[in-house]
Amino acid sequence: MIDANPSAKELAGEGAFIWLGKAREWERQTGKKAIHFEIGEPDFQTPQNIVEAAVKALHGGKTKYTPSNGIYELRADVAEFLGKKRGVKFDPDCVVIGPGAKPLINALFQTIIDHTKPNTALITPDPGYGPYIDNAKYYGAKIYRVPMEEKNDWRYDVKVLRDVVESVPAGMDKVLLTISPSNPTGGILKKEDWDVVEELAKKHDMLVVSDEIYDDFVFEGGHTSILSRDGMMERTVLIHGASKTWAMTGWRLGWGVFPKHLAPTVGKMMGNIASCTAEFTQYAGIEAVRGPQEEVAKMKAEYKARRDYCVKAFKDMGCYCSLPGGSFYAYPNIRKIMDARGFKSELDLCNALLQEKGVVCLPGPAFGPSGKDHIRLSLVSSMDDLKEGMKRIKEFAGF
Amino acid sequence: MIDANPSAKELAGEGAFIWLGKAREWERQTGKKAIHFEIGEPDFQTPQNIVEAAVKALHGGKTKYTPSNGIYELRADVAEFLGKKRGVKFDPDCVVIGPGAKPLINALFQTIIDHTKPNTALITPDPGYGPYIDNAKYYGAKIYRVPMEEKNDWRYDVKVLRDVVESVPAGMDKVLLTISPSNPTGGILKKEDWDVVEELAKKHDMLVVSDEIYDDFVFEGGHTSILSRDGMMERTVLIHGASKTWAMTGWRLGWGVFPKHLAPTVGKMMGNIASCTAEFTQYAGIEAVRGPQEEVAKMKAEYKARRDYCVKAFKDMGCYCSLPGGSFYAYPNIRKIMDARGFKSELDLCNALLQEKGVVCLPGPAFGPSGKDHIRLSLVSSMDDLKEGMKRIKEFAGF
Structure with missing residues (x-):
């Protein structure tokens, strides 16, 4: 029977989607809610004027x-x-x-x-x-x-x-x-x-x-x-x-x-x-x-506040995190946590962090070998979730 | 400078989309409305229950x-x-x-x-x-x-x-x-x-x-x-x-x-x-x-009526059209029109039909060499448009 070709089978699949799947599985098994730092998806809702433009187009037969x-x-x-x-x-x-x-x-x-x-x-x-x-x-x-x-x-x-x-x-x-x-x-x-x-x-x-x-x-x-x-x-x-x-x-x-x-x-x-x-x-x-861009400005202000909180929280743990100039990601150096906990890889750390604390991050090397010693956090959870997530990471590190 | 690769450049593009473009250009130049038989797109509107389900999902943040x-x-x-x-x-x-x-x-x-x-x-x-x-x-x-x-x-x-x-x-x-x-x-x-x-x-x-x-x-x-x-x-x-x-x-x-x-x-x-x-x-x-499927049944009845009208109209012109058992297309044999008008190809016929009469059909060979002597009509215009289109095709043929 015709099979998928080797390059197709080897396709990695996007890391964020894979970890989203892992997190959902963990949530299903434990009945708890994970803190999601894995996927680059804003937690904000699409501004209402855009939603209503789509509704108007749908009602107007733009199909x-x-x-x-x-x-x-x-x-x-x-x-x-x-x-x-x-x-x-x-x-x-x-x-x-x-x-x-x-x-x-x-x-x-x-x-x-x-x-x-x-x-x-x-x-x-x-x-x-x-x-x-x-x-x-x-x-x-x-x-x-x-x-x-x-x-x-x-x-x-x-x-x-x-x-x-x-x-x-x-x-x-x-x-x-x-x-x-x-x-x-x-x-x-x-x-x-x-x-x-x-x-x-x-x-x-x-x-x-x-x-x-x-x-x-x-x-x-x-x-x-x-x-x-x-x-x-x-x-x-x-x-x-x-x-x-x-x-x-x-x-x-x-x-x-x-x-x-x-x-x-x-x-x-x-x-x-x-x-x-x-x-x-x-x-x-x-x-x-x-249309109006005020909502975008609000989101930006919130991302900036989250970035500042996250970078500081890592620094307070003694983990360096270069200050992100843009986007809604943070990419801290977690070598110190790996050493303290004895993890051999960033992947092991991320798996353990999910299993022990229900916090979902992506291993840095998923983005290339220079991502060694790092993890990526997507700052798309509310400030409360971010604070809770950082608290759990600190507990997890044992610092 | 890096150019598109030869196979990409050679991509044909889907015939129906190309003819839709030609038709729009003709409409722009003449200021008239063409009769569209080129694209496989129902003229019906999406049933309202489906539109409202999308609206509900949009309002519910399913984005x-x-x-x-x-x-x-x-x-x-x-x-x-x-x-x-x-x-x-x-x-x-x-x-x-x-x-x-x-x-x-x-x-x-x-x-x-x-x-x-x-x-x-x-x-x-x-x-x-x-x-x-x-x-x-x-x-x-x-x-x-x-x-x-x-x-x-x-x-x-x-x-x-x-x-x-x-x-x-x-x-x-x-x-x-x-x-x-x-x-x-x-x-x-x-x-x-x-x-x-x-x-x-x-x-x-x-x-x-x-x-x-x-x-x-x-x-x-x-x-x-x-x-x-x-x-x-x-x-x-x-x-x-x-x-x-x-x-x-x-x-x-x-x-x-x-x-x-x-x-x-x-x-x-x-x-x-x-x-x-x-x-x-x-x-x-x-x-x-x-959801309910009544609208589908209505569309089907209408497509059937259009099919019957179209096949008969071609037969009345002396052009054979095999009775389509399904879909919303008709694929009549237009050899007689080509001969009567002296067209060398189905493409020439379709171009002339658009230019002279504003009726848009696809040349049969766009679907492969066995489509020789045929054109495709997509029966997605109202019965009135279909009647008008068939009348114009008859005038065009000169029969």
């Missing part, structure tokens, strides 16, 4: 197919919304709408990697969000990791970045992935980092894939984007979407801005994968980008 | 991530809904929910075709729905077409089916695609066809991919499925979804039932492609399969 790259109105609004923030003018025809950012990542890699004779190098931050690596590898790209360190606040060591880029054989298609603010570390790239990214991209004719989905949650100073720089629009893919900014994870609505020469094929690929994105959801997206 | 294979409740309801009709018991864990049936087709082929060393033969009805071929080819499958003919009401000539299956080299993974009721012909497979499909599947250890998405629109007698037969569940993939039965195309909600050994990998692949399907949409799906 039909749309073009595979999305309805023009939403593409134009997204182009304006993202362009204003970056001080540039995006062409609506360069915007592709998808049922989430994940399908755009998938469509992008299927478009640029020739799986029949793969010759693509994905140069990826380590630690970094896994599905980029899973998707690129699945279609045959070779992965080059750029180790990042806590002592640099998870920004590039630009010498290391240069070395990795220059280690890629000439003749390979080079794709440089940046995630700022970063999942999993919350680190943000600064002007000096972007200077080097720009220089290397131009020198090596690289495509930059810039994941900026956490751009509305930058806590100090503003968001900076490689797309604000001259000559970068035609060599950069911007990955973004509604999930994080407006707490719309379960709506499945993402978008990307692609260089003009790639956008039509990515749109066609999206048609091949998914036909199109739900019509009423796209109308809700129009309300999201056009 | 979060779900497992990548779908929420258990919907999977269980779909298993029961599809199982009852086929007289079998499906395991909810064999059901995978996706944002449309198209992503399931994509996930299936990515799962079973090893694109690093493809060794899969897709044996496909000709004419047949294009995206199966586009997706299978993209991942490296070899396509074997089984020509079907009007004189057999677009059912198999079983000798031809046997010959094609036996022409596939031993050692290749064989996947037999069946689409009954058929898009584009409306033909339905009967007991004698399924007998041979079952025999060949077992003899050659084939995986049958059975697209039964039009199963609620079979006009005479009931729907028959290969899945009702002993020993076929473990070698059959059932592709289905909400789009056609409940007029939910633009919602993006599909599902498949997979053999037990494939379902977990397809679910994981769905996670890799799309994370998951919108949560509130899945709750609407529960209402669709559990």
Whole structure:
């Protein structure tokens, strides 16, 4: 009987979803409620104006197919919304709408990697969000990791970045992935980092894939984007979407801005994968980008408060946690807890933390080898839950 | 600069979406309204109980991530809904929910075709729905077409089916695609066809991919499925979804039932492609399969009336049209019109029909070479539009 192919079987599955499953199983078995730090899903509700826009669209019969790259109105609004923030003018025809950012990542890699004779190098931050690596590898790209360190606040060591880029054989298609603010570390790239990214991209004719989905949650100073720089629009893919900014994870609505020469094929690929994105959801997206943004500001303030609490709580335990500049993650160094408790791996620690205390975190190395000695906390539980979770982690550590 | 890979650029794009685009352009230029027979999208509205279920879920905050294979409740309801009709018991864990049936087709082929060393033969009805071929080819499958003919009401000539299956080299993974009721012909497979499909599947250890998405629109007698037969569940993939039965195309909600050994990998692949399907949409799906089905019966009666009108109108012009046993398509033979008007191809005819009369049909060969001399009409316009469309086609033909 025909079986799944080996690469399909080997697909890791996204760590956060796997740990969500583990946590649900623990809850079922113990009858208790876990404290969830595992998944990057805001605990906030989608702002009411967006919900009502979807309801209005549903009642108005917006339940039909749309073009595979999305309805023009939403593409134009997204182009304006993202362009204003970056001080540039995006062409609506360069915007592709998808049922989430994940399908755009998938469509992008299927478009640029020739799986029949793969010759693509994905140069990826380590630690970094896994599905980029899973998707690129699945279609045959070779992965080059750029180790990042806590002592640099998870920004590039630009010498290391240069070395990795220059280690890629000439003749390979080079794709440089940046995630700022970063999942999993919350680190943000600064002007000096972007200077080097720009220089290397131009020198090596690289495509930059810039994941900026956490751009509305930058806590100090503003968001900076490689797309604000001259000559970068035609060599950069911007990955973004509604999930994080407006707490719309379960709506499945993402978008990307692609260089003009790639956008039509990515749109066609999206048609091949998914036909199109739900019509009423796209109308809700129009309300999201056009409507009032006060709720977003409130969420940001709350994420910042949680970040400050969490970082301090780890410091009080004697565990260093680089201050996340953005996103809603914390990525503390838990070496001291591992040593104190005698755990051989971060995975063992996370398993024991769930079993003993019902607190769910992700092992750092799930995001790459440089995540050694770390765990990721997604700060998407209420402040009360966060306090309770940190109290239990302290008990667990025995400090 | 990194470009799209050749196979991505060559992706055909789904004919119906391309013609929808052409029609919209014609409407823009002329300021007139076209008569749309091009896309397989019901003109009906989604039944109100389903819309209200989505509204309730939205108001209830069902806007979060779900497992990548779908929420258990919907999977269980779909298993029961599809199982009852086929007289079998499906395991909810064999059901995978996706944002449309198209992503399931994509996930299936990515799962079973090893694109690093493809060794899969897709044996496909000709004419047949294009995206199966586009997706299978993209991942490296070899396509074997089984020509079907009007004189057999677009059912198999079983000798031809046997010959094609036996022409596939031993050692290749064989996947037999069946689409009954058929898009584009409306033909339905009967007991004698399924007998041979079952025999060949077992003899050659084939995986049958059975697209039964039009199963609620079979006009005479009931729907028959290969899945009702002993020993076929473990070698059959059932592709289905909400789009056609409940007029939910633009919602993006599909599902498949997979053999037990494939379902977990397809679910994981769905996670890799799309994370998951919108949560509130899945709750609407529960209402669709559990709720009253009177609206479906009304739609079916209307499709039947349209079918009868359309087939007769073509016959009155002297153009044969095999009576579609199901679906909402008609696939008339328009050779006589081509000859009378001197068109070299079905494409030329369809282009001229749009330009001269604002009537949009798809050229038959868009569904495979056996579609020569035919066009596809999707009977998803009101009876008034259908009458007007047929009147214009008659004028166009000059008969």
